[in-house]
Amino acid sequence: MSRVKPLPVSGFPEWLPAERRLEQRILDTIRHEYELFGFTPIETPSVERMEILMAKGGLGRQIYTLGRPEEGGGAEGVKLGLHFDLTVPLARYVAQHQGKLNFPFRRYQIQKVWRGERAQRGRFREFYQCDVDIIGRGKLDPLYDAELPAVLNATFEACGFPDFRIHVSNRKILDALLRTRPGGEDKAAGALRAIDKYARDGAAKTRGYLAEEGVDAELIPVILEFIQVETLDEARAILERAGADTAGLDELRALISGAIDLGMPAERIRPDFAIARGLDYYTGTVFETFIAGKEDWGSVCSGGRYDDLANQFTSQLLPGVGFSIGLSRLLDLLIGEGMLEVGADSPTRVLVTTMDREAYLPRYLAIARRLREAGIETEVYLDTAKIGRQFAYASDRGIGLAVVAAAAEFDAGTVAVKDLAARTQETVAEDSLIEYIQSKLPG
RNA sequence: GUGGUAGUAGCUCAGCUGGUUAGAGCGCCGGAUUGUGAUUCCGGAGGUCGGGGGUUCAAGUCCCCUUUACCACCCCA
Incomplete structure (x- = not known):
C-alpha cells in the first residue's frame, strides 16, 4: 500500500496537545482581559472581497486568494481572498454597520489571519491576531490612546508573559521634522523605511538609506540624532532647534503620563523615536512591544492611532x-525559549483505574459519573491492562490523581486515591471520595 | 517573491575519498514483576536514507529538479 506522507504545509503551524492547551488558556485570558476593559467581541468572515482587501493599498502579493474551478478558479477572475489582518475587515465592518453600532465602538477580535510570506521561526503564514480597537465617529479623545498600553500591560501580566517594554512614538513628530524642508512631507514613507533599519544596521548605514530615499542632506544628521534620543526633553530641544512643530511631542507626553495614570508601570513604557514598523497607515501615536532581553525577536505587539479608519468605505470620519x-509568533518564541510553562497534555484531573474490570466496571463508571457531576475532569481507563500500565497512562498525560479500587476496597466501602506525582496513596470512604479529591486538587 | 544552508528510525544524530542484509543513544511495545507508573535485566517493533530523475558494474554518499525546514532579504505579528 502506498501511503500519503503526512507532511505539513509550510508556514501553517500546528501544536501538540499540551501546547494547544496552553494556547487555548492564553486565548481565554486575553479575551477576559479585553472584556475587563469593556471591549466587545466581533468576528468577521475569514474571506473578504479582493477589492476590500486591496482598498488600503499594498500587500497584494501577500494575499491568499480563493477561487472555485467552476468560476474560473485560479489566476484571473479571483474576487475573494483570506484576510491578512483584522484592521481592514474592521474598517469594512464599521463602515457597513455604522448605523447600528454605538460609538466610541470598543471591539476586540481574536482570529486567524493569513499572509503569503516566506515562513521562518516565529513567522507564519497562518497565525492568530488578537486585536483591540476603539473607533470614534467624527472625533476620538487622545486619552483613548493612553488606554491601550494599560490594556496591553494588564493582558501580558495576566497571561504570565515575561517582562516587556512598550516603545512609543508619534508619527506627527517625524512628519514635522521632514516638513521643515520643501517637499519633505513626500519623503515620509521612504524615511520610515530607512529608520526602520536603524536598530539592525546602525547609524552609518541608516545615514546612507536616508540619502537613498532622497531626504534633504542637511536634515539627515538631525534625524539621526533625533532617533537616538531617549527622553522627551532631548527630543524637544532637537525639534525646536530645527524649527519643527512640537504638537506630536505633546501628544506623546500626554500618552505616556496617561498610560501611567491608568496603571502602566513607568519603567515599561518609554519614548523611542526610531520605531517605524507598521507606521505606514498610522497618523499619530505608534508603539511596539518588545520582550525584555529578547529585543532581537522584534515587536510582538504593535499599534497606534489612525485619523480615519474607513475612508475607503465611507465618507464618515472614523478615527481610531x-x-x-x-x-502565534509570541507563543512559538516563548515556548521555544522555555519562557512559558507548557503543562499537561490532557485536561483530565482524575483517572478512574479499572483493576478488576470484569467484576466492577459499573462501579468504576459510577465513580466517574459522580466526579464529573461534581465538575471534576475525569476519565476511566477502558482498556484491559495491569494497574502499573494504567498509572503510566495517567502520568504521561499529566493526570494528577488515580482512583484505585477492587474487592479489597469495595468490600470495605472504601476506595484508594493515588497521588501520581507524590507517589502516595490514601484509602478513603467511598462516600467522602468527592470531598477528598476536591481537597487534593490545586485551585 | 529572491538568495544561502540543510533533510538518514517517533526524537537527537553517526555513516571516512560511492562498495555485501543502513547503525547508536533516547523513546515506544512485550516480558522478568497478572494490586501499583522509578531503576535494572532480557526480548521486540520501527527506515522505499524527504520525493523524482540522472551518472555508475555499484548511490545514503556524486549531478539536476522538486519539496520541506532553518537563516538572510523584502515585509511584517
Missing part, C-alpha cells in the same frame, strides 16, 4: 486607536 498581539 488599536493594537494587535501577534499571538
Whole structure:
C-alpha cells in the first residue's frame, strides 16, 4: 500500500496537545482581559472581497486568494481572498454597520489571519491576531490612546508573559521634522523605511538609506540624532532647534503620563523615536512591544492611532486607536525559549483505574459519573491492562490523581486515591471520595 | 517573491575519498514483576536514507529538479 506522507504545509503551524492547551488558556485570558476593559467581541468572515482587501493599498502579493474551478478558479477572475489582518475587515465592518453600532465602538477580535510570506521561526503564514480597537465617529479623545498600553500591560501580566517594554512614538513628530524642508512631507514613507533599519544596521548605514530615499542632506544628521534620543526633553530641544512643530511631542507626553495614570508601570513604557514598523497607515501615536532581553525577536505587539479608519468605505470620519498581539509568533518564541510553562497534555484531573474490570466496571463508571457531576475532569481507563500500565497512562498525560479500587476496597466501602506525582496513596470512604479529591486538587 | 544552508528510525544524530542484509543513544511495545507508573535485566517493533530523475558494474554518499525546514532579504505579528 502506498501511503500519503503526512507532511505539513509550510508556514501553517500546528501544536501538540499540551501546547494547544496552553494556547487555548492564553486565548481565554486575553479575551477576559479585553472584556475587563469593556471591549466587545466581533468576528468577521475569514474571506473578504479582493477589492476590500486591496482598498488600503499594498500587500497584494501577500494575499491568499480563493477561487472555485467552476468560476474560473485560479489566476484571473479571483474576487475573494483570506484576510491578512483584522484592521481592514474592521474598517469594512464599521463602515457597513455604522448605523447600528454605538460609538466610541470598543471591539476586540481574536482570529486567524493569513499572509503569503516566506515562513521562518516565529513567522507564519497562518497565525492568530488578537486585536483591540476603539473607533470614534467624527472625533476620538487622545486619552483613548493612553488606554491601550494599560490594556496591553494588564493582558501580558495576566497571561504570565515575561517582562516587556512598550516603545512609543508619534508619527506627527517625524512628519514635522521632514516638513521643515520643501517637499519633505513626500519623503515620509521612504524615511520610515530607512529608520526602520536603524536598530539592525546602525547609524552609518541608516545615514546612507536616508540619502537613498532622497531626504534633504542637511536634515539627515538631525534625524539621526533625533532617533537616538531617549527622553522627551532631548527630543524637544532637537525639534525646536530645527524649527519643527512640537504638537506630536505633546501628544506623546500626554500618552505616556496617561498610560501611567491608568496603571502602566513607568519603567515599561518609554519614548523611542526610531520605531517605524507598521507606521505606514498610522497618523499619530505608534508603539511596539518588545520582550525584555529578547529585543532581537522584534515587536510582538504593535499599534497606534489612525485619523480615519474607513475612508475607503465611507465618507464618515472614523478615527481610531488599536493594537494587535501577534499571538502565534509570541507563543512559538516563548515556548521555544522555555519562557512559558507548557503543562499537561490532557485536561483530565482524575483517572478512574479499572483493576478488576470484569467484576466492577459499573462501579468504576459510577465513580466517574459522580466526579464529573461534581465538575471534576475525569476519565476511566477502558482498556484491559495491569494497574502499573494504567498509572503510566495517567502520568504521561499529566493526570494528577488515580482512583484505585477492587474487592479489597469495595468490600470495605472504601476506595484508594493515588497521588501520581507524590507517589502516595490514601484509602478513603467511598462516600467522602468527592470531598477528598476536591481537597487534593490545586485551585 | 529572491538568495544561502540543510533533510538518514517517533526524537537527537553517526555513516571516512560511492562498495555485501543502513547503525547508536533516547523513546515506544512485550516480558522478568497478572494490586501499583522509578531503576535494572532480557526480548521486540520501527527506515522505499524527504520525493523524482540522472551518472555508475555499484548511490545514503556524486549531478539536476522538486519539496520541506532553518537563516538572510523584502515585509511584517
